[in-house]
Amino acid sequence: MNNVHNKKRANKSLPFFFKDEFKVFFVIIFFSTILLISTFTFDKVPPILNRGIQPATFPKGLLVLIMFLTTTIYYLSFKNPWKKEKKLPKPFFLTILSFILFVIISKTLDFFLAISVLSIFVSYNWGEKRVFYLLLVGILFPLVVFIFFEMILGLRFPPGIITNLYYY
């Protein structure tokens, strides 16, 4: 209980723009506003073809509802501040980095190479240093998955430097 109080107090002492409540409020309102503005660019249906409401009306209503509810939780957080979350550890950021690497490699080089690189990268950074297990996770398992999807589901994976070796 004391810990909760301490955490709440710690969160209270921060300037408002550093608090989680404000960050969440800001991000939701910011993106909702952008999306709301973009709804004004949607094509309109001529009145003679329009049945019920315009295609933009429903998303507009939803975005206004989201913004209203977000403002409400921010207002309520003045009375009941959120507990302060722990700082994110290094492996989290490395995992996010591996996702970025995955997107880049899958787009430019090869889909399966991207899976292998991510698997080895994540496994290594999460503490696995044994080469056998890194190879198991990064090469053997993706290979099994590839063969399974290819043979049983008849799936064709996107072309790439390694996948092409199999297909051609």
Add this chain to the structure above:
Amino acid sequence: MMAPLFSSKLLIVLLFGTLFGLILGVLPGLGPTTGGALILPFTMTLDPLSAIVLLTSIYCAGTYGGAITAVLINTPGTPAAAATCLDGYPLAQKGEAGRALGMATVSSTVGGIFSVIVLVFFAPVLAKLAYEFGQPEYFALAIFGLTMLASIGEGSPIKNLIAGAFGILISTIGKDFMTSIDRFTYGINELSVGIGFIPVVVGLFAISEMLTQSTLLDQVFKRVALKAVKLPSLDDYKKTWKTILRSSGIGSFIGVLPAEGGTVASLIGYSEAKRFSKEPEEFGKGSIEGIAGAEAANNAATGGAMVPTLALGIPGSATTAVILTGLIIHGVRPGPDLFREQPDFLYGIFGAMLIANVLFFIFGFFGAKLFARITLVPNKILWPMIFAVSVCGTYSLSQSIIDVWIMLFFGVLGFFMRRFGFSVVPVIIGLILGELVEGTLRQSLVIFDGNWLMFLTRPIALTFFILSFIALAFPLLRSKKQKK
């Protein structure tokens, strides 16, 4: 009822589904929702009945599987087993892990079978009632479902509403289904068909969990030794039979309501068991009634959640949303017509759920020790493997790399949502109900000639709106009562 199941193929599917469900349930962070979403692409090679039998058996067994880890390592394998930790682990620490797991297995099986009986009798009644529903009634029902999520879901009701509205918003991406006008596509052709359900589910559940696990690498689990699962003694049965029946009823009822199914059911089942117990002081210290109350309720929610899914096409939980997607992918349209046109198909599902409950009893009883060993697979090996399956599974449905990127995006988003107290389940329910909500609203307005007040002239719709209002007011009244 069982006739369609007497084929070797379906029995193999059932066996595999139950085993796979148990493994998913045992592994903390995975569960029937993620597992169902991951296996959905594989079901394309099966006929519709086998596919749904596979998904439902994963659902039943996965919900029970969470209890094994809850009792042995004090970490719920699934969120629905969170209440089981409260008494299961303390009892295991006293050297009675076998007794705790025995009670969890028996009460889960009874709860599960009870809920299948509820499903068999209640779903056709609800389906008949649904014949009275027009577009305005379906709109009001969908709104009721979403407000129930806010009301009895986990966490803050307002955050749940935001998440639900966000889910509906995602469903509006792509071509408008009435006018074919692009919405939120920003010139990206792949987005004009909308955002698929599977990339969002796999992202929000599997990938966000992978990120969560990356923050918990220094966590060490202490596993309590288990010799063998023991059947409850006569004394235990005498002590718990009322609790098991009560929790089975609670779980089935909560399951029918569109909410977080088993998670909420087990918490209510547990607290009601404590309220009615002659030894409430034992709760939290290894009470056998606590285990029975939580486990009977969470498994009873499985059959309950299938009721609105099959009868109305409205999912009762995140996992039934995956099952609903499975039905749609296989060309089966849930709703009243399903009961009239394909009774064999439905009885196949009912029978499969019944058998799955018996199978997980057998597997749980004889194999809990083995399943518990699965938790020894280190995260640094397990999660990269899950990532590989997630990526290939997501890619396989529409063979689009954009789907994989969408999955990653929702993975990161889901992580931050959970970090700041937003449940991801309402997003899933909102996404699946989105088209129904918008479609029925717009068609109702066409019927009403744009007059919104006409909704109030429809008695069934009005009843659902009043219930929605009560559902929204309930958390406010509850918090005021708690303050007093």
